[in-house]
Amino acid sequence: xxxxxxxxxxxxxxxxxxxxxxxxxxxxxxxxxxxxxxxxxxxxxxxxxxxxxxxxxxxxxxxxxxxxxxxxxxxxxxxxxxxxxxxxxxxxxxxxxxxxxxxxxxxxxxxxxxxxxxxxxxxxxxxxxxxxxxxxxxxxxxxxxxxxxxxxxxxxxxxxxxxxxxxxxxxxx
Amino acid sequence: xxxxxxxxxxxxxxxxxxxxxxxxxxxxxxxxxxxxxxxxxxxxxxxxxxxxxxxxxxxxxxxxxxxxxxxxxxxxxxxxxxxxxxxxxxxxxxxxxxxxxxxxxxxxxxxxxxxxxxxxxxxxxxxxxxxxxxxxxxxxxxxxxxxxxxxxxxxxxxxxxxxxxxxxxxxxxxxxxxxxxxxxxxxxxxxxxxxxxxxx
Numbered sequence: 001x002x003x004x005x006x007x008x009x010x011x012x013x014x015x016x017x018x019x020x021x022x023x024x025x026x027x028x029x030x031x032x033x034x035x036x037x038x039x040x041x042x043x044x045x046x047x048x049x050x051x052x053x054x055x056x057x058x059x060x061x062x063x064x065x066x067x068x069x070x071x072x073x074x075x076x077x078x079x080x081x082x083x084x085x086x087x088x089x090x091x092x093x094x095x096x097x098x099x100x101x102x103x104x105x106x107x108x109x110x111x112x113x114x115x116x117x118x119x120x121x122x123x124x125x126x127x128x129x130x131x132x133x134x135x136x137x138x139x140x141x142x143x144x145x146x147x148x149x150x151x152x153x154x155x156x157x158x159x160x161x162x163x164x165x166x167x168x169x170x171x172x173x
Numbered sequence: 174x175x176x177x178x179x180x181x182x183x184x185x186x187x188x189x190x191x192x193x194x195x196x197x198x199x200x201x202x203x204x205x206x207x208x209x210x211x212x213x214x215x216x217x218x219x220x221x222x223x224x225x226x227x228x229x230x231x232x233x234x235x236x237x238x239x240x241x242x243x244x245x246x247x248x249x250x251x252x253x254x255x256x257x258x259x260x261x262x263x264x265x266x267x268x269x270x271x272x273x274x275x276x277x278x279x280x281x282x283x284x285x286x287x288x289x290x291x292x293x294x295x296x297x298x299x300x301x302x303x304x305x306x307x308x309x310x311x312x313x314x315x316x317x318x319x320x321x322x323x324x325x326x327x328x329x330x331x332x333x334x335x336x337x338x339x340x341x342x343x344x345x346x347x348x349x350x351x352x353x354x355x356x357x358x359x360x361x362x363x364x365x366x367x368x369x370x371x372x373x
Binding site for chain 1: 179182183185186187189190193195198199201202203205206207209210213214217218221222223224225226227228229230231232233234235236281284285288289291292298299300301305306308309310312313314315317318319320322323324326327330331332333334336337338339340341342344345346348349350351352353356357360364
């Protein structure tokens with residue numbers, strides 16, 4: 001566990017150092033380049049903000065009305081069979097479909113059970129290790145006007161299932 | 174799709190809350206949700222701007238091009254059907270490296286460029302080639318070195334150690350990628366066998 005923490009801690013500073021060092025060696029105006037990128041970041045957040053407001057509100061009503069508790073109760077026996085935490089199920093279902101909704105659902109889980117709790121960490125690892133599969137497939141196939149995607153969806157969903165299963169398993173160690 | 178799901182979520186929540194008397198909780202949650210979103214986005218802005226800025230430096234220097242050399246053997250294994258020295262080879266490796274560095278904004282245009290190059294050589298313009306299929310599956314697997322958005326969310330929620338998830342994410346994302354790649358390779362084999370049978 002200590003090695004895991006060390007690797008996790010050093011990864012970020014190290015990559016920042018390498019990249020900035022690289023920029024200096026190549027005589028890039030690193031700060032100007034940094035500013036251009038940071039401005040783009042502002043736009044990214046601004047673009048997802050309205051979606052997040054809408055979805056947080058909808059998910060908030062689902063939870064406060066008690067529907068999510070009800071659904072969790074119904075599915076718990078089935079999920080217990082495969083040793084899967086039922087609290088994570090809503091995230092696993094929405095993750096391949098919508099990026100901003102899954103951010104909202106994951107944040108909701110982290111808020112409710114605690115960001116450093118086991119469930120909170122599982123939700124974060126799932127978010128970090130998987131991608132909005134359906135959206136990605138749509139973007140790349142539509143860019144070239146292809147309708148027949150053969151087995152791509154199946155293969156991508158297999159990857160998602162494995163990613164989610166491993167996320168749950170590794171957080172249990 | 175959200176045009177259907179969103180109102181359905183809200184309507185059934187209201188009905189359920191009226192039936193089971195949790196309307197007061199529901200009322201409070203509506204206003205809480207706006208504060209929660211604003212708080213989350215404020216921290217997200219900081220982290221995402223910072224990381225986007227750093228990654229822009231990687232993007233504007235030859236850092237990415239240097240990395241493509243490192244990835245050559247992997248790309249050759251994944252895409253046996255493309256020429257090692259072609260432009261397409263470089264486009265694909267640039268896209269994968271942008272993904273690994275978490276440069277989503279750079280990765281997508283690079284990926285679309287690579288798809289268009291592949292489509293030029295595609296014989297049946299309506300069906301994905303093996304190379305395209307593998308390329309898309311790898312893009313859906315999101316092999317990311319630093320999961321910046323999640324780290325940003327964790328720090329906005331007051332985590333003791335927001336980056337603690339980095340290593341577990343590596344293990345999960347690499348397992349997912351290996352599963353996706355293996356599945357794709359198997360599907361490609363099965364479909365090519367089917368074609369040979371048809372020819373006979």
